[in-house]
Amino acid sequence: MSQVLMARQPIFDRKLNVVAYELLYRSDDQLNVANVVDGHHATSNVLVNAYTSIIENQEPKKLPAFLNLPREMFETDSLPAMARKQLVIEVLEDVEVDQTLLDAVKRYREAGYNIALDDFVYRPEYIPLLKLAHIVKLDVLALGMEGIRASVEQLKPYRITLLAEKVETYAQLQECIELGFKLFQGYFLHRPEIVAGRRLESNEAVLLQILAELNAKEPDTARIAKLIEQDPALTYRLLKIVNSASLALKRQVNDIHEAMIILGLSEIQKWISLLALSGQKTKPTELTRQILTVARLSELIAERSPESQIAPSTAFLCGVLDRLDALLDIDREQLLEQIAVSDEIKLAIRERSGPLGELAGQVQALCEGDWEALTCDSPELYQQCQIEALAWTNDTMALIEPA
Known part of the structure; x- marks a missing residue:
């Protein structure tokens, strides 16, 4: 039997509140991935809810899920049966931009889903996608801060929210905030802000x-x-x-x-x-x-x-x-x-x-x-x-x- 494993990576706002989780998955086949968001499978909502539910200020809260979909999902006419506000559909960076993809992304957007472009690197052929997207994710580790600054300039004409991913340090986080990013992912939380000579209280x-x-x-x-x-x-x-x-x-x-x-x-x-x-x-x-x-x-x-x-x-x-x-x-x-x-x-x-x-x-x-x-x-x-x-x-x- 094929198996899906899932993990979650938090997405923060500028105040470092968690506002969503990106769901990462490993599966033996792409059809199994479709099962995660297919409403006909009773376990899908249970599974996604397990990874997006938190307690905040002693109250239960369900956060939106960012989920990247394989090409096969865009080629079908079926839409995920999950609540539209609970799912952000990510378009992967290596997907071929053709009319089939654009029609599918438009269909998702018109149905009320938010669209994110993952690991985005600006190229002219992506302009039609930019016009449909709500969120653009820029990879700080891959682009470097110089590349990030150049990408921000290229994306200024579009009405999008910028998400900085693979932010490794608090210094990178602060610079991305200054550049206008509103959302952030990365391992900056895993590293201490070491204070020289600090001893335990x-x-x-x-x-x-x-x-x-x-x-x-x-x-x-x-x-x-x-x-x-x-x-x-x-x-x-x-x-x-x-x-x-x-x-x-x-x-x-x-x-x-x-x-x-x-x-x-x-x-x-x-x-x-x-x-x-x-x-x-x-x-x-x-x-x-x-x-x-x-x-x-x-x-x-x-x-x-x-x-x-x-x-x-x-x-x-x-x-x-x-x-x-x-x-x-x-x-x-x-x-x-x-x-x-x-x-x-x-x-x-x-x-x-x-x-x-x-x-x-x-x-x-x-x-x-x-x-x-x-x-x-x-x-x-x-x-x-x-x-x-x-x-x-x-x-x-x-x-x-x-x-």
Whole structure:
């Protein structure tokens, strides 16, 4: 049976709010891609919704999906049966511009869909497409900033929204904003804005000390309780979460020691990780979403893969720490030196070595849609775990985000 794997890449506005997701996919055939947006397949809307639903300010929200369609989709008379405002149709850069394509794009536009031109490079034959497009995506990595500036000048006569893709740094982001871009994609979120000499703040250090102690071979529960109690806000928030209806506990919890007994160390580790992430307000919420999804996905795969020898709690912690440097704006090596986690986790993060490093690399490839690097033997398992991880992230964001 042919298989579709999906990943999502956020699209930001100028304030770094996520306003849409581009859906990346790997399929064994182009017809399978059509099934993703074909309303006759009951699973298509469920699948797309799983990848475009988020929690924002404790409220559920469904974002538009950018989806590039193969040539075959433009040659048919069928239109996707999804809500028009929920789908942006991308025309790939290597598609032949002929009357068949132009008629199809016009048909989509007249039906109410937004049209985006992917990896656009200006050529005269693309002028008819530009007149139909709503959004033009320019590749910063491929064009360079000089090429970007030239392309912006060429596109000024057209009524389009500019989207900068493959933005790698915050400096590139700022320059694109100055050039008039309104939408942005790229890995600039994954990299810390390193401040020379920065050390962890006291509350950050306490949280990481707790995580390290929880990850020890023989955790010292008394020390963990004392560390938690050093931070009154953390104590309050943890007790509030443990007492929440969503955990369905049969009795109220009155202190940290009780919480640790009832939940167990593995669950305490998870919630401390989440609270560490939710306390960071200098970065867009999307980075927290990404880290939570990676952590939960790693945990689920470690738990369900028959051949896995990795403790699910270790996989979860590795997923949290893998991009924590970007969230805390601190050099990765400096971060790893300041926390006492196992060599297994450090090697997995630094070098992608060992079984844990291999798992971390596969999870990264899946989440980023790097299909060439994805070599897993169980794509169905990975996809199911990813959908569950996305849903869990939404539930968790609703619980840990401030109202």
